[in-house]
Amino acid sequence: MKFKMLCIIFVTFYYLFTACSGTDMIATLYELQKLPEERMEETENSSPEEMSPTTMKTAANLSSPAEGLVTTTQPSSTLKSATDQALKKVKDTQRPVTMSLQEKTKLKLKGSNTLPVNPRMPIDIGVRLVLESIKSIDVDASFDFYLELTWYDHREGNLTVFMSGRDTNKFSWMPDIYFLLARSVNFVENTQYLSIKEGNMLFDQKISLKIPCVPDPFRYPFDTVTCTILMSSYGYDESDIRLYWSREGLDFPEKYDQLEYIGFRWSDHNRMYTESNSVQYGASNYTILSASFQFDRLYSVYIYQIIIPSAILVIISWTVFWININVTPARVGIGVTAILTLLTLSTNRKQDADSKYLLLRTSLLDIYIWSCFLFVIFAYLEVSMSDYMITGTPKKISLGKSMDKKVTGKMLTTKSRIVFPLLFFLFNCIFWSYVYSF
Incomplete structure (x- = not known):
């Protein structure tokens, strides 16, 4: 048991x-x-x-x-x-023991894509633009720049690394720079690099901008075109971020002399200048950086193609004063031809204008063309009046009670040989004095 x-x-x-x-x-x-x-x-x-x-x-x-x-x-x-x-x-x-440098860097920078809050707030961000090329200048202008941003991030104080290529801007926090009033902005992803040296951050990227420009329609084609770039932080006000122009703000890698191919040249006065302003938006203040470029339009082509031909047509219209006063068909033919040719020039000018914006305003070029047109019209009217005074019974025009002399058709033609050239010369003196006075 x-x-x-x-x-x-x-x-x-x-x-x-x-x-x-x-x-x-x-x-x-x-x-x-x-x-x-x-x-x-x-x-x-x-x-x-x-x-x-x-x-x-x-x-x-x-x-x-x-x-x-x-x-x-x-x-x-x-x-x-x-x-x-x-x-x-x-x-x-399990994670492999051996990792590439890019993976180690990515782990190091993981979690650093937020604003680096530290006692050194607000963060000072230096901005620099390096001009690469100018594609076109009109009411809108297209530029290629290298945008350089510099700031300090205390979280990367012990890191020294250089990265280049696509998605480089995703390894760390980047300033949210945006361009005010820009028609279009294109950030080229393949052309960018990020340099980190003991917390000192340097980011460089190529961008293509299309920005508005302000011409002077009245002085066209003798005007100066001003193009302005406006930059600011999109989400952070001055309590978080302050922008400033680093170095000179604007720079050229080398002398840029390709503007003649697009019909402009650098202005003789202030071709480039930068400004920094604090603007209130809502309850916060934002730093806005502005960079302006001034270009003078090359007007020599307008002189050769429009102004000189118009002046030549006016001079040709004066030949009616030297043709026999009795040969009316020849005198009328010259006047009509000059009028039609000037109308053609003014029509082509409207079609070849640089932009529709300039077509809506009266310019110095329009004033010159239509003044020449009036001189040709007056010459044609003189032909009509002198022909009327010599046909049939000769007629005379009284100049008033105080003047005993009476003007005949032959006298009118003879006086026009002096009066018309003198008035046209006086008009050109006034016109070109105004053009070159600014």
Whole structure:
């Protein structure tokens, strides 16, 4: 009887021991199927009193999962296969020990894409524009610039790195610079680099801008065109970010002399200048940087193609004063031809104008063309009056009671030979004096 009781007690303890060992193994496999990050997080968040023996054993052997399995009882073949699969899954999810420089840099800069808040606030950001090329100048002008931004980020104080190429601006926090009133802005992704040297940040990127320009319609084509670039921070006011022009603000890599191909040249007065202003928007103040470019239009082509031909037509119209007064058809033909040619010139000028904006305003070029047109019209009227006075019975025009002399057709033609050239010369003196007075 005693022997039977001992056997029953032994079998009972054997089954209890086997059940506990199997539960511990299953718990171990459950822990091994978790990612290393999850096991570490559970270990850190759990207190020693709350951790079970299995959890403590697995956490203690986290760096070497195989050692954790050694402390358990010897598994069967099925259990061993499941254990091998769990170990393989853990090894596949672990981060490789060797990482490239780009991955290490990316980890270093991870989480630094927010505003670097520090006691040195507000952040001073230096802005510099380097002109590469000018594509066109009109009411809108197209430029290619290199935008250079410099600032300090204390979070990268121990980092020295240089990166170039696409997506470089995603490795760190970048100033949210935007261009006010710009028609279009194109950031070229392949042409950018980021240099970090002990927290001193330097970002450079090529951009294409289309910005508004303000010509002087009245002085066209002797006007000066002013193009202005306005820059500011989009979301941060002066309590967070302050912009300033670094170095000279505007710069050229070399002497730029390609403007003649688009019909302009640099202004003789102020070809470039920069300003910095604080403007209130809503309840906050924002720093706005402005850069202006001034160009003088090349008007020589207008002189050769429009002004000189118009003046020549006026001079040709004077030949009617020297043609025999009795040859009316020849005199009329010259006057009509001059009038039609001037109308053609004025029509072509409207079609060839640089922009529709200039077509809506009266310019100095219009004044000169229509003044020449009036001189030709008056010459034609003189032909009509002199012909009327000599046809049929000769007629005379009285100059008034105080004057005894009467004007005849021949006298009118003779006087016109002096009066018309003198008036046209006086008009040109006044016109060109005004053009060159500014």
